[in-house]
Structure formats: C-alpha cells, structure tokens
Amino acid sequence: MIKQLLLFYFFINGGFLFAQLDFAKNIIADLSSEEFHGRGYVNDGDTRAADYIANLYEKLGAQKLGSSYFQDFTFGVNTFPDTVRITVDGKDLITGVDYIVDPATPSINKSYELVYCPPSGWNTVPKLHVGRNDVCFVFDAGKTKDKDSLKLMASYMRQANTIAPVIRIQDTKLTWSVATELRDRALIEVLRDRWDTTAKRIHLNIHASFKAKHTARNVVGLIPGKNKKKFVVVTAHYDHLGRMGSSTYFPGANDNAAGTAQLLNLMKFYSQNQPKYSIVFIAFAAEEAGLIGSKYFVGNPLIDLKKIRFLINLDIMGTGEEGITVVNATKHKKEFGLLQKINDDKKYLVQVKARGEAANSDHYWFTQMGVPAFFMYTMGGSKAYHDVNDKIENLSFSEFEDIASLLRDFIQRL
Numbered sequence: 167m168i169k170q171l172l173l174f175y176f177f178i179n180g181g182f183l184f185a186q187l188d189f190a191k192n193i194i195a196d197l198s199s200e201e202f203h204g205r206g207y208v209n210d211g212d213t214r215a216a217d218y219i220a221n222l223y224e225k226l227g228a229q230k231l232g233s234s235y236f237q238d239f240t241f242g243v244n245t246f247p248d249t250v251r252i253t254v255d256g257k258d259l260i261t262g263v264d265y266i267v268d269p270a271t272p273s274i275n276k277s278y279e280l281v282y283c284p285p286s287g288w289n290t291v292p293k294l295h296v297g298r299n300d301v302c303f304v305f306d307a308g309k310t311k312d313k314d315s316l317k318l319m320a321s322y323m324r325q326a327n328t329i330a331p332v333i334r335i336q337d338t339k340l341t342w343s344v345a346t347e348l349r350d351r352a353l354i355e356v357l358r359d360r361w362d363t364t365a366k367r368i369h370l371n372i373h374a375s376f377k378a379k380h381t382a383r384n385v386v387g388l389i390p391g392k393n394k395k396k397f398v399v400v401t402a403h404y405d406h407l408g409r410m411g412s413s414t415y416f417p418g419a420n421d422n423a424a425g426t427a428q429l430l431n432l433m434k435f436y437s438q439n440q441p442k443y444s445i446v447f448i449a450f451a452a453e454e455a456g457l458i459g460s461k462y463f464v465g466n467p468l469i470d471l472k473k474i475r476f477l478i479n480l481d482i483m484g485t486g487e488e489g490i491t492v493v494n495a496t497k498h499k500k501e502f503g504l505l506q507k508i509n510d511d512k513k514y515l516v517q518v519k520a521r522g523e524a525a526n527s528d529h530y531w532f533t534q535m536g537v538p539a540f541f542m543y544t545m546g547g548s549k550a551y552h553d554v555n556d557k558i559e560n561l562s563f564s565e566f567e568d569i570a571s572l573l574r575d576f577i578q579r580l
C-alpha cells in the first residue's frame with residue numbers, strides 16, 4: 167500500500183498527464199483496501215481516510231476554509247473490533263458471507279439451545295419460553311411471501327428479541343449498516359442456503375465496543391473561481407461501514423470510494439482550469455451512520471449557505487450502464503432540463519432519470535435549508551451494496567469519465 171501511495175504521489179508531483187480514470191481507480195483501490203478498514207470505526211478507518219483525502223486536497227492545491235481541511239464532530243457508534251464468531255453445532259459460520267450481525271448487537275459469549283419459530287408459531291413459541299435464558303429463537307418465514315404475515319413476523323421477532331437472541335433466516339442478500347445505539351440482545355441474519363435447519367445449538371461470541379464519543383471529520387477544500395461571491399458545492403461521503411470483527415471488513419468501493427474519487431477527479435480538473443464559480447468540495451464523514459456529517463455542516467456552515475448557486479452530491483459512482491438517477495430533479499426543473507439537454511446533445515449517458523425529493527444522502531439537510539441541490543447515483547452493473555462484495559474488481563467504471571464531462575459542462579453552464 168505504501169509503495170502504491172508513493173508512486174501515486176510521484177505521478178501528481180511529477181506533473182505526468184495520466185488519464186482521469188487511472189487517477190480515480192488508484193484512489194478507489196486505496197480507500198477500499200483493508201488498510202482503511204472499511205472507512206468505519208475500528209482501527210481509525212474513517213480518520214485514515216480523512217487524512218488520505220486531505221493529503222490529496224493539499225497536493226491538488228485546494229484552499230482551506232479555516233486553519234485545516236477538517237471539520238470535527240462527535241457521535242456515538244457501535245463497533246466490532248475483534249471477536250465475531252458464530253458456531254452452529256460445533257461448526258463456524260463465515261462472517262459477512264454466511265451471516266451478518268445486526269449493527270446494534272451488544273457483546274455476548276454464550277451457548278444456546280435453538281428454538282424454531284415457523285410461521286404458525288411466530289407468537290406462541292417465544293411465549294412458551296419466557297423466563298428461560300438458554301434459548302435462541304430462529305425466525306423463518308419459509309415460503310411466506312404475504313406482506314401482512316411478514317409484518318406480523320417482524321413485530322413478533324422484535325418482542326422475542328427483548329427476551330432472547332434471535333436468528334433471522336434471510337432469502338435475499340445480506341445488507342449491513344451502522345448503529346448509533348445498542349439493542350438489548352443479539353440479532354443475527356443468516357442466509358437460508360448457509361443454515362442447517364436441523365441445527366440444535368449455537369454459540370455466539372461477539373465482542374461489541376460502543377464508542378460513546380467518536381470523533382469524525384468532514385474534509386473541506388476550495389478552488390477559487392472567477393466569481394468568488396457564489397459557490398458551487400460538490401459533495402461525496404467517504405465513510406463506509408467499517409469492520410465486523412478482525413477478519414471481515416466492508417470495502418465500500420462503489421459506496422462511496424467511487425464518489426469520493428469523482429469529487430477528487432473534479433478537484434484535479436478545476437485546480438488546472440479555473441472554474442466560473444468558486445467550488446467548495448466536501449468529503450462528508452458519517453453518512454452511513456445517519457447523514458451525521460452533513461447535518462453537522464449545515465448546522466455549522468463554513469460558507470454562507472445562501473451563496474450556494476447549486477450543490478451536487480455524488481454517491482455510488484462506479485458504474486452507469488443504465489445511466490444515472492437525479493434526486494430533486496422535479497424540484498429544480500430548470501437545472502434538470504439543462505442537465506438533460508447537455509446529455510442529449512453530447513450523448514454521455516443512456517439515461518438521466520428524474521426522481522423527486524428523498525432523504526437518502528447528504529444533500530438532504532441542504533435541501534431542508536433551501537439550498538438548491540441534486541443527488542446523483544449510477545444505475546446498472548454491480549449489485550453489491552453494503553456487503554463484502556462491494557470491491558473495486560466488481561465495478562465497470564463504464565461511465566466514470568462521461569459523468570465527469572457531464573458535471574463539468576453542467577457546472578460551466580449554471
């Protein structure tokens with residue numbers, strides 16, 4: 167890794183002209199490597215990523231808005247720094263592949279008898295076991311697809327989980343997240359084809375460490391434009407989900423090392439080509455923990471929010487075979503029309519799809535404050551999302567350069 171980084175810096179400092187895609191791929195390879203621990207909350211993964219990004223801001227000549235590129239804030243977060251081991255009838259399951267631990271799960275090291283809750287017994291089975299502290303419930307919807315039944319199961323499962331650990335058998339892919347508080351008991355999601363339905367005992371050995379006051383940092387830099395009174399803001403979150411024990415980390419190549427690389431790619435371009443408006447670049451922390459970094463920025467803005475001509479938030483930027491979706495398109499019809507016109511004229515992407523408002527990424531708090539903003543994400547290609555397969559080798563990068571061109575044209579014509 168160090169060798170790779172040195173080589174990379176040599177390229178920038180040496181002034182070699184090399185393709186923007188290589189520049190971006192290097193960044194994504196670094197940020198999604200194990201050295202960054204899934205850019206979460208074990209082994210300072212998120213802080214390492216912040217340092218790495220700030221280093222690139224410096225190399226690219228971005229200005230600071232204060233004494234440093236960092237804007238610090240604190241929040242509580244649950245982490246799994248070392249032991250995460252689940253053994254079923256003496257056989258270990260594979261962490262992140264066979265199962266995931268719900269992110270709010272507390273520490274536990276104990277053996278249990280497995281008690282199955284099939285559809286007919288979702289409520290009755292846990293009731294029969296009230297008062298016992300040596301059972302772990304297995305909730306399995308089986309072939310049930312009925313939405314009301316599944317809702318009922320979810321509510322019984324929540325009740326059962328207040329008295330005992332719960333295993334939930336999953337048919338769809340495992341999708342992890344980040345928790346800012348602890349639940350009462352362990353909740354584990356296991357893939358159906360990895361679960362032996364005749365299993366009798368389970369040992370849960372999970373070390374959770376709740377950090378009540380974790381410090382995270384937004385990374386903010388500016389490239390001055392010809393018009394210094396108004397700003398265009400480009401944002402992308404750089405945090406991801408972190409580690410699930412010592413052997414499993416979540417790379418987050420598409421979500422959102424790719425968007426971070428696109429942000430840096432644009433910074434690189436504007437550092438060599440003065441933009442029309444001054445451009446503020448914000449790599450946000452703690453997006454996956456609940457849009458915490460962007461909320462903090464909007465509450466403690468480093469620029470006057472009223473002077474933002476437009477904000478573009480980039481997430482999941484590694485593919486694009488089916489084009490991009492633009493959140494807030496229906497809210498800002500004029501700008502969306504401009505974006506579509508550019509795309510129609512230049513034939514960059516197969517589709518620029520309109521979507522309404524959505525509270526699904528960092529643009530949200532800005533939208534709430536009346537700042538005009540789009541949130542863009544790519545469609546098509548890799549299906550990996552919030553799982554151990556979100557790796558650089560699964561990304562096509564098919565539209566990475568086209569998206570950069572579309573954004574540059576759009577920013578120029580705002």
Ligand SMILES: [Zn+2]
Binds near residue numbers: 403421422453481482
């Ligand atoms: Zn994301």
